[in-house]
Amino acid sequence: ACHRRRGGSGGGKMAGELKGPEPGGAVTLASFWVLGGTLKMMLWSLYRSTDFEVHRNWLAITSSRPLGEWYFEDTSQWTLDYPPFFAYFEWLLSKFAPLFDPGMLTISAEPYATAPTILFQRLTVVATDTVLFLGAAWYWQSSRGNNGKGKSKSTSRGSSTLRDHRTLVLLMLLTFLNPGLLLVDHIHFQYNGFLLGILVVSICQIRKGNDLMAGILFAALLNFKHIFLYVAPLYFVYLFRRYCCHIGPDGGRIGPGRVPTRLLLFGTLDLGNLAVLGVCVLATFAIAFVPFFAAGGAEGILQIFRRMFPFEGRGLCHAYWAPNVWALYNILDKVLEIALNRWYAGTYSTPKSNITKGLVESIRHAVLPAVKPGHTALLTLIAMGPILWCTWRRPDPKQFAKYAGLCTAMSFLFGWHVHEKAILTVTLPLGLALLEVDGLLMTARDKKEEFKEGGSSRICWETEAFLLLYITANASLLPLIFTTFELPVKVCLLVGHYCCVAASIETGPWDSILVLLRRFYSLGFLFVQIFQSIVQPMIFSDYPFLPLLLWSAYSSIGVIVSISMYLYGLLER
Numbered sequence: 001a002c003h004r005r006r007g008g009s010g011g012g013k014m015a016g017e018l019k020g021p022e023p024g025g026a027v028t029l030a031s032f033w034v035l036g037g038t039l040k041m042m043l044w045s046l047y048r049s050t051d052f053e054v055h056r057n058w059l060a061i062t063s064s065r066p067l068g069e070w071y072f073e074d075t076s077q078w079t080l081d082y083p084p085f086f087a088y089f090e091w092l093l094s095k096f097a098p099l100f101d102p103g104m105l106t107i108s109a110e111p112y113a114t115a116p117t118i119l120f121q122r123l124t125v126v127a128t129d130t131v132l133f134l135g136a137a138w139y140w141q142s143s144r145g146n147n148g149k150g151k152s153k154s155t156s157r158g159s160s161t162l163r164d165h166r167t168l169v170l171l172m173l174l175t176f177l178n179p180g181l182l183l184v185d186h187i188h189f190q191y192n193g194f195l196l197g198i199l200v201v202s203i204c205q206i207r208k209g210n211d212l213m214a215g216i217l218f219a220a221l222l223n224f225k226h227i228f229l230y231v232a233p234l235y236f237v238y239l240f241r242r243y244c245c246h247i248g249p250d251g252g253r254i255g256p257g258r259v260p261t262r263l264l265l266f267g268t269l270d271l272g273n274l275a276v277l278g279v280c281v282l283a284t285f286a287i288a289f290v291p292f293f294a295a296g297g298a299e300g301i302l303q304i305f306r307r308m309f310p311f312e313g314r315g316l317c318h319a320y321w322a323p324n325v326w327a328l329y330n331i332l333d334k335v336l337e338i339a340l341n342r343w344y345a346g347t348y349s350t351p352k353s354n355i356t357k358g359l360v361e362s363i364r365h366a367v368l369p370a371v372k373p374g375h376t377a378l379l380t381l382i383a384m385g386p387i388l389w390c391t392w393r394r395p396d397p398k399q400f401a402k403y404a405g406l407c408t409a410m411s412f413l414f415g416w417h418v419h420e421k422a423i424l425t426v427t428l429p430l431g432l433a434l435l436e437v438d439g440l441l442m443t444a445r446d447k448k449e450e451f452k453e454g455g456s457s458r459i460c461w462e463t464e465a466f467l468l469l470y471i472t473a474n475a476s477l478l479p480l481i482f483t484t485f486e487l488p489v490k491v492c493l494l495v496g497h498y499c500c501v502a503a504s505i506e507t508g509p510w511d512s513i514l515v516l517l518r519r520f521y522s523l524g525f526l527f528v529q530i531f532q533s534i535v536q537p538m539i540f541s542d543y544p545f546l547p548l549l550l551w552s553a554y555s556s557i558g559v560i561v562s563i564s565m566y567l568y569g570l571l572e573r
Contacts, residue, residue: 033133044122047481049189057076057078057108059097059104061080062090063105067291067292071087080307083226084223084291085224086224097120124191125193126186128193134201139204143435143436167435170501173501174427174428175432178428179474179497180423180477181196183480184480187490196425196428200428202218202221205217206238215277219280219285220284233388234384234388234407237392238395247395248394249396249398315363315417316330316376316417318417321549322423323551323553324560325556326418333366336366373416380411380414387406387570388407401429401432402429404429405426405428406430406563409426421480423559427473430469461565465562467505468521468561468565469558471498472559478491528547532550
C-alpha cells in the first residue's frame with residue numbers, strides 16, 4: 001500500500017536518473033533482508049542431509065592438513081571434490097569455527113553434529129546468501145524501467161515507479177526467497193545461494209556493459225564449482241564477439257578497436273581487449289591452482305582434477321534421477337524390458353537392468369543402447385548450438401540471462417550424472433530474464449489497453465513457459481526432503497511461494513489454453529505426493545523406488561515442455 005501511494009503521487013524518479021535505490025526501494029530491500037533471514041533461521045532445526053557432514057569434514061580438512069594434502073585426505077568418505085576457490089572458502093570459514101565448537105575441526109570418519117556446530121554451519125549459509133541478495137538488488141537497479149514497456153503510451157512516472165517496486169518484489173521472490181534454494185540450502189544444506197549469487201553478479205556486470213569484470217567473476221565462479229562449466233561456451237562466445245570484436249545487439253559494430261586486425265570469420269578483432277581478457281582469466285586460474293602446484297607439483301594438480309571429475313565411479317544418472325531426457329530414457333528401457341520378457345517369455349530374454357536400484361555408480365540398460373559421457377557431451381553441445389548462434393550473431397546484454405539459463409537447461413537435459421539440484425542453475429537466470437519481458441508488470445489500466453490491442457501473446461507465451469518450468473523445478477526438489485515431519489513445511493513453502501509469483505506477473509487471459517494446461521499439470525504434483533505418502537506405503541511397499549521414478553518421470557515432462565517453449569520462442573524471434 002505504501003508503494004502504491006508513492007506510485008500514485010508521481011513523485012518517483014525515472015530509472016535513467018537514478019544513482020541508487022529510492023527510499024521505497026531501500027525499504028523494500030531491507031524488508032526482504034529481514035524477512036529472508038528470519039525465514040531461513042526458522043528452518044535451522046529441520047532435517048539436514050549428509051551434505052552437512054560433507055562440508056563439516058571439509059572444514060576439518062582445510063584447517064588441519066597442509067594445503068598440499070587437502071585433495072589427498074580420505075579418512076572420511078566425504079572427500080574434498082570442489083575446485084580450489086571453494087577449498088579456500090572452507091579454510092576461511094574454519095577460522096571462525098572455534099568460536100562455536102573447536103571439535104568440528106577434527107577429521108573423523110564418523111559424523112559430528114553438536115548444537116554449536118549446527119548453528120555455525122547454518123549461519124554461514126545465511127550469511128553467504130548476502131552475495132545473492134546484493135546481486136539481485138544490483139540486477140534490479142540495472143533493469144529498472146524496462147518491465148513497464150508496452151504499447152500503452154499513457155503510463156505515468158508514478159505507475160513506472162510502482163512497477164519498479166513490484167519488479168523488485170518479484171525478483172526477490174525468484175532469487176533470495178526462491179523455494180528451491182530454501183529447500184536445498186537451508187534444510188538439505190548446501191551453499192548454492194552463494195555460488196548462484198556470484199553468477200547473478202557476473203550477469204549483472206554484463207547487463208551494465210562491464211564485460212571484463214563479468215569474465216573475471218565467471219572465471220572465479222568456475223574455480224568455486226565446476227558445474228558452471230556448462231555456461232562457459234556462452235561466456236566465451238559472448239565475450240569474444242562483444243568485448244573482443246565489438247559486435248552490438250543489432251549485429252553491427254560498436255566502438256573503435258584499439259589494435260584491430262581483419263580476420264575472415266570474426267570481422268574486426270581487438271587484439272588489445274583479447275589480450276587483457278586472456279591475461280585476467282589466466283591470472284584468476286593461476287591464483288586458484290599455483291599454490292597447489294607449488295605444494296604438490298603436477299601430481300597435486302592431477303589429483304584435484306581426479307576428484308572433480310570422477311567419471312569412472314559415476315553413472316548416467318544420480319540415485320534420484322534428475323527430471324531430464326535420461327530419466328525418460330531409463331523408464332523406456334525398463335518398460336521395454338518388462339514387455340519383451342512378458343510377451344516373448346521362453347523365446348527371448350533381455351539382460352536384467354539395474355536402473356531402479358538407486359545406485360550412484362554405473363548403471364546397465366537392458367534393451368536400449370548404453371550411453372557414455374562422450375555421447376552426453378556431444379548432445380549437450382548440439383542442443384546449445386542455436387543459443388550460441390543467436391549470441392554470436394547478436395550479443396545482446398539484455399538477453400544474456402535468458403541465454404545463460406537455456407545453456408544450463410541444455411546441460412541439465414542431456415548432461416552426464418546430473419544432480420536434481422542443478423535445476424536451480426536454470427531457474428535463477430531465467431528468473432532474471434523474466435524482467436526483460438516488455439510489459440511483464442503492468443498496471444490494471446495498462447493491461448486493459450494491452451489486451452485490447454492484442455499485444456500480450458509474447459508476454460503470455462514466455463511467462464507461461466517460465467511458470468511451468470518454475471513449478472516443475474521446485475516440485476522436483478521435494479523428494480530431497482523425505483522425512484514426514486518436514487512434509488507440511490516443504491509443501492506450504494512451494495504452494496505459497498508459487499501462488500505469490502503466479503499472481504505477480506502477467507500471464508494473459510485466465511481461460512487461455514496455455515494457462516489451463518499449466519494449471520492442470522501443476523495440480524498433478526498433488527497426486528504424485530499423495531501416491532508417495534499414502535498409496536505406495538500401503539499398496540506398493542515392495543517397490544521403494546517407485547515414488548522417485550514417478551517424480552522423475554512427471555517432472556521430466558514439465559521441464560522438457562517448458563524448455564521447448566523457450567527454444568521455440570527464441571527461434572521464432
